[in-house]
Amino acid sequence: MLRKNWFGAGGSAYAQFRPEYPVALSTFLAKVSPTRDMAVDVGCGNGQLTRQLATYFDRVIGVDPSEDQIANAQAEDKVRYLCAPAEKLPLPDNTASLITAAQAAHWFDLPAFYAEARRIAVENAVIALISYGVLRLEPDELQERFIDFYHNEIGPYWPTERKLVDTGYADITFPFNERAAPEMEIHRAWELGDFLGYLSTWSAVHRVNDAGREDILTAFVRDISELWGDPAKKRPVSWPINMRLGTI
Template identity: 35%
Template sequence: MSDHFSQVSAHYFTSRPHYPKALFEWLAGLCPERQQAWDCGAGSGQASTDLALHFESVLASDISQAQLDLLPKNPKILTRCTSAADSHLLPNSVDLICIAQALHWFDLDAFYTEAKRVLKKEGLIAAWCYGTPIIGDEHINQLFQDFYQNGVGAYWPPERKHVENGYASLSFPFSQLCSPNFELREKWQLEQLLGYVQSWSATALFIQQEGYDPVDTLRNALAEEWQTEITIIWPLTLLAGRTAS
């Protein structure tokens, strides 16, 4: 698993969109028991806090201690800096494994071996991702998509392609369930969008290689166009399943 986010951990914590509450309600409703959830690749806990509303205990694991250090304190949540292939959880102990916007970074064979080891017989595994947002102003959206493709497009890690194709080419060796359609939706001012862009792995790599922040270019392009809060939507792709019997 690659760590692309320690250097942008503060932006990741403050500026990522929120997952819909209905997603966690749907997942919890499919679990016969709600004792233990594992948020694998948890980052700064964007999913962990919501999982703690439904489960007695949540393990939030990530390879970035800088990310985990930002996770809000919660007596139900234990953080552990470790790889996706080494949870330190007991066999057959987990009711739900969640991988939120992280599966594409994993060594999948090693992770799936670990997931099958720790899942209960009726346990559930769910992985999801969201791609490029759609901004509810046509002209601003065009400028934003151009920045995504041409401004920082060359700096996205190769794994980004899996997010762009909705995990269509990733293996998922579980009995897959049909799921509702979910989306992330926010009303943001311009600076909130720019903070989100600063949390991108591509932005971090651009700054590292080019020596300046490309977000300043995007700010200049959008400043006169962005007058108020604008609705932004991220369609969400969800893979959910159980261990095949």
């Protein structure tokens, strides 16, 4: 059985508010790949990383089980999007030089996905499971209110898979020859509306709404708005990038 796709109805918001990865990430992945013939981005969402890989690879395939996510994917030369689960990739054997899963692997049936990755991989292909951790806001008073909201107020509403993201995939099974990955971060300057739009894409926020606890969200929006001040003021936002990198 396929796992529930918590973002199945949020492709447009996801495309608008989810942060883009730094160019350094795709540059690094291309550098360590054995060839640049084809990259496959699994659980691609609307293609944040997929499009960047197209700068370096002859062909890039983005695969996601959500039709809504694929419908909101931005077209790019050399990129083809397919609607399919990670556990059953509609791709030929021995074709992928790079296989990525960005902010997605925690939703997969990992043994089934790994079997598919081995099947489609060329010799010495690289596999990268990428995630970004809990965001950091500035100044400190914004961060303190946000962390209380994240851990204590909506913490009980996170799916269990979220714990894998919080630990940077350190506890995830990864049966490959592991390689070192450089430290990277995502940096943005956001208005209040950007920040709240990003939160609206979270699975925990969806579950809070489903549970009839909009009061949790209302109180947080009130508090963070007061601390933010002018809603048009751009505030620094950052996320640490975590990666499990290996050779198949």
